[in-house]
Every structure is written in C-alpha cells, then in structure tokens.
C-alpha cells in the first residue's frame with residue numbers, strides 16, 4: 001500500500017497520519033509519502049525496524065535521488081540495512097547513518113514519527129522539542 005500525504009506543513013501541536021501501524025511490517029516494504037520540508041514538497045518514506053518506526057526524506061546522501069530499488073523497497077537483502085538503488089550506499093535503519101558506499105559518514109535526513117492508536121504519525125516541529 002502506498003501512503004500519500006500532501007500539504008504537510010508545520011502546525012503547532014499537530015501531527016499528520018502517514019499510514020496505519022500495520023502497514024509497516026518489520027523489515028518489510030516501506031510506506032512512501034510526501035512532506036513539506038524547508039518550504040519544498042519532498043518525497044519521504046517510513047519503515048519498521050526492531051519494532052520501531054523510522055522515517056526519512058527519500059533522498060540519498062550521495063546524490064539527491066530516491067533510494068528505493070522497487071517502489072517502497074528500501075531494505076537490502078540482509079534486511080539489516082537500507083540501501084540506495086543507484087550506487088549502493090548502505091544506511092543503518094535506526095539512525096540513517098551511511099556505513100558503506102560513496103557517502104559513508106553522512107546521514108539521511110530523519111523525520112520525527114511516532115505511533116499512537118494504531119497509526120503512524122509525522123510529528124510536527126512543536127512536538128519534536130519534547131523528545
């Protein structure tokens with residue numbers, strides 16, 4: 001299932017639903033969405049790893065291209081890392097840190113998400129300062 005959220009903008013004490021929690025299977029297919037980031041509409045994705053949901057801009061730290069090798073497929077074969085389809089940059093799913101490839105040492109841009117009442121929420125800026 002492909003999640004589509006458009007027009008996300010920072011609103012005080014607000015959050016946007018990305019998808020249902022059960023749409024994100026452990027180390028399985030991700031959910032793509034769009035987010036307003038620094039005034040631009042940008043592609044993003046969420047995945048589940050070790051029980052937690054993580055979300056990142058869908059933009060490689062090497063060159064600004066989307067990572068998925070098939071739509072919403074972000075994990076490598078080992079299911080331990082996220083991988084960029086273009087040149088194989090390999091990222092830790094829980095930090096977005098690139099551990100292998102042309103942008104080693106750089107990071108994906110992480111987006112603040114949390115789960116509540118069976119939904120995955122993108123948490124707006126006013127909430128992110130509270131941990």
Ligand code: FES
Nearest residue numbers: 060062084087089
């Ligand atoms: S664009 Fe992702 S590794 Fe080069």
